[in-house]
Amino acid sequence: MILYGHWRSLATYRVRVALNLKGIKAQVREVNLLTKEHLEPAYRAINPQGLLPALDDGKGQVLFQSLAIIEYLNDIQPAPPLLPSDSRARARVRALAQVIAADAHPLIVPRVRDYLERQLGLDEAARMNWIKTFALPALETIELNLAAEPSAGAFCVGDSPTMADILLASHVIGVSFFKLDLKAFPLVRGVYAVCSALPAFAEAYPLRQPGAPASL
Numbered sequence: 001m002i003l004y005g006h007w008r009s010l011a012t013y014r015v016r017v018a019l020n021l022k023g024i025k026a027q028v029r030e031v032n033l034l035t036k037e038h039l040e041p042a043y044r045a046i047n048p049q050g051l052l053p054a055l056d057d058g059k060g061q062v063l064f065q066s067l068a069i070i071e072y073l074n075d076i077q078p079a080p081p082l083l084p085s086d087s088r089a090r091a092r093v094r095a096l097a098q099v100i101a102a103d104a105h106p107l108i109v110p111r112v113r114d115y116l117e118r119q120l121g122l123d124e125a126a127r128m129n130w131i132k133t134f135a136l137p138a139l140e141t142i143e144l145n146l147a148a149e150p151s152a153g154a155f156c157v158g159d160s161p162t163m164a165d166i167l168l169a170s171h172v173i174g175v176s177f178f179k180l181d182l183k184a185f186p187l188v189r190g191v192y193a194v195c196s197a198l199p200a201f202a203e204a205y206p207l208r209q210p211g212a213p214a215s216l
């Protein structure tokens, strides 16, 4: 398998964590988000959407969209499961994952931040306000869900990581890159702390990838 990604890409981080949890090795091909290599024809020939990540399954298929890739990895290698077997718990995991992947993260990606700056002429304070406005409600939603849900344990569901934890961790990392205050989300921070103590998450951390700076 070949994983096309970049250290700064949170969606690529999610796939790195899933690969690590599954013990699946993939070659990594860097596509530089900061120099907009993802928009060049060479990468668009691999993933026409021009977004990171993409995963070449080694059999001629290129998968894209991090949630779809994680579910694919879970299908081809069921252990350890990243989705619970119980239907309701599985729906909850997908819902928590989509709170991040469908509702929050798309509003703070580079193409949106660039548009706010270049097309709408918003200054840094206004752009930061945008990020707060759209990134933090996702963490609040997850915080309320964890507080109300009896099946929440050390992780979003029980005591082993699922796709929901991977997405939670990606968003906590994302908002921490913008130096937003996470004090209001103690349960989310607790899950993130347990996740980041696992090598699968720790080794996938963006600033531990080749080419990343020591700090932001």
Ligand SMILES: N[C@@H](CCC(=O)N[C@@H](CS)C(=O)NCC(=O)O)C(=O)O
Pocket: 008, 009, 010, 011, 012, 033, 038, 050, 051, 052, 053, 064, 065, 066, 067, 101, 109, 110, 111, 112
């Ligand atoms: N929903 C997609 C998000 C993909 C995405 O937006 N990736 C970002 C990096 S995390 C990207 O390629 N951004 C390029 C840009 O915004 O120009 C997924 O989960 O894979």
